Amino acid sequence: MRLAPNLIALSAIVIAALLALLTAVLASHLIEARAESEIHSALARESITWAQADADGLQVHMTGTAPTEALRFRALTITGTIVDAARVLDEMEVTPAKPFEAPEFKLELLRNETGVSMIGLIPAGEQREDISSTARDAADGAPITDMLNTADYPAPEGWQAALEFGLKALDILPRSKISIAADSVAITAISDSESQKASLEDKLRNARPDGVDLAMNISAPRPVITPFTLRFLIDEDGARFDACSAEENTTATRILAAARAVGLEGKATCTIGLGMPSPRWGEAAEMSIKALKELGGGSVTMADADITLIALDTTPQRDFDKITGALEADLPDVFSLHAVLPEPVEIDGRGEGDGPPEFVATLSPEGLVQLRGRVTDLPARSATESYARARFGLNKVHGGMVLDAELPDGWPLRVLTGLEGLSQLTNGSLIVQPEFLELRGVTTRDDANAEIARLFSQKLGDAQNYKIDVAYEAPPEPEDQAPAPEVCVANINDILTAQKITFEPGSVTIDGASRDVIDQIVEVLRECPDVPMEIGGHTDSQGSEKLNLSLSQQRADAVLNALVARRVLISNLTAKGYGEATPIADNETEAGREANRRIAFTLIAPEPATDDTAQETPSETEDTNEPD
Incomplete structure (x- = not known):
């Protein structure tokens, strides 16, 4: 009977073991769950949601796909x-x-009057120098800003073609932003006129290589026209415009329609610009053109709000009074009318004869100018010759004028204004009379008629009778060949023979009167950018040798700096002071000392093959009237 207690004891042990095992399993699960929960919470705080922690007894299995090795x-x-x-x-x-x-290669080129900027990422190699060289040429002496970075990685397909085209566009466009990427070029630029815009667009389209996309946005801002001018004529040659200005295309269309209604034929345009004096400009132009037709011919000139109507000298007085009176009454309030019925004009064309006094100037196709006829006095004759030389060239003007003290007031202004108009022609003639001015000839500027009409209206005043008969001829193709070095130096010599560069007394500051000489030299140097020249400074023998050497160097440097200020490339120029060492005249006389005080441009010749070197004779250009 002892068996029952043993079974009971064994059962108790088994149950106790099972309870212990169950307790251990439960405790293990609780530990595992708690560990998993704490791990997941810690990972979540670090935004790691891709990892999974699975506890298996004392071990934790970490699974999931980490974005990076560092996150794992x-x-x-x-x-x-x-x-x-x-x-x-x-x-x-x-x-x-x-x-x-691969990196995204991109280059932006910005060009304006202040210089050129280069920004972007380009392939490493020789391209940087090619880009910089083109930018230097385009800047023409202005500053270059280089903000380029490079990457040592092969250029993508299409990059080289796009780059070469973009650099060509930079050379063509003076005010532009050019964005270059592989296979594409985007251009934003500003032109001076609609015609220039069309020319630039055609040039760029023709230069675009195959496979390179081109996006162009070239704008032509409306210019400010001062004075706002319209000039319309009806004579034996028919109806035509010398000048036509309008604020917008609708006004231009209205004016041109009025002109065609009275006989205008062929192509005609109006310059679109800012500065119209009244919203009723087009209406006033229509009225004036219609009145001119009713008079049978003549000219009407509108300069801002002033309208000058000059009838033919054959117009009956009664018709003239009736038509001009009606026009004056009908014009918008802001406009004023000056109507003129002129006396018959007699043209001698030689500045001589029994007719009205005349001044005559002729410009030959070779650029030679003859001045004949009458001027008021000696100062007026001197001023006329000086003005003509400044406009046409120092050695290209021949004067044969006579003095006439009886000429009317304002005669010198009429003469100088006429010469300014003549300077816009390639060849032609000018006749100035007290009541009439005539300019005839040929020009290579398509806007010359309008500019001359604007000039005459502005400077001659109201109610002036003048005739502009100027034909346009397309300019010849420019020659790319630069002058020979000897020619460049000879051209500077011609300038300096006529007038020396002078300095303020006892100073290294160039005198204001010499600025025109510097400007003329600049024009020659721009045509001779690679000719090596030396700017030599020279003094007389007064003062110490050391002081004279220093002064001559400073004055040579001053001339070089004046050229830099005018954006001349000076890589081919050097400045050197010689002091009193190389006189060209006797220092014992004032005239000799004056000749020795000078700046001399000389051609720097290649090194000779032998030791015997010959010193070139410097070309006189400079200095001061004060003793050194």
């Missing part, structure tokens, strides 16, 4: 702070790394 390691580190790192099994994977991507 970070997940393991966080887990190791919660459970023993030795119990963590890393079963995570890492997202495969993406293949290395």
